[in-house]
Amino acid sequence: MVDYKLMSTPLEAKTKIGSNNTPLDAPSYFHGLVGALQYLTLTRPDLSYSVNYVSQFMHSPTIMHLKMVRRILRYVKGTIDVGLHFTSNTTLDLFAFSDADWVGFPTTRRSTTGYCTFLGGNPISWCAETTHSLPL
Structure with a gap:
């Protein structure tokens, strides 16, 4: 996805499931991507809604769902410096x-x-x- 166009939002404003309901041949790829995005939401609250939305399709993901995940990844790529930053060298105050x-x-x-x-x-x-x- 190196050459993919960056996105300004993680999902379209009025996301609709399209007509491409073809099941994925390898749903484990989809599961791995969504699982990794779940961890990312700990420091990127702006992704919480979108990642939660696509995670609702873990039981039977389609090509359309994978396209949604790819859009989220394109958004992340363009906003890589955004998020909560945690440091280990801080006080316990x-x-x-x-x-x-x-x-x-x-x-x-x-x-x-x-x-x-x-x-x-x-x-x-x-x-x-x-x-x-x-x-x-």
């Missing part, structure tokens, strides 16, 4: 940061909250969510 934007959307009354927890310089947990506020 625990830091946590949080923020909230109450009613950041005046029209819909939605609020945004989030947090990130670090062990030394390494992120170990995070969350961001938008919730609906109660009506006045």
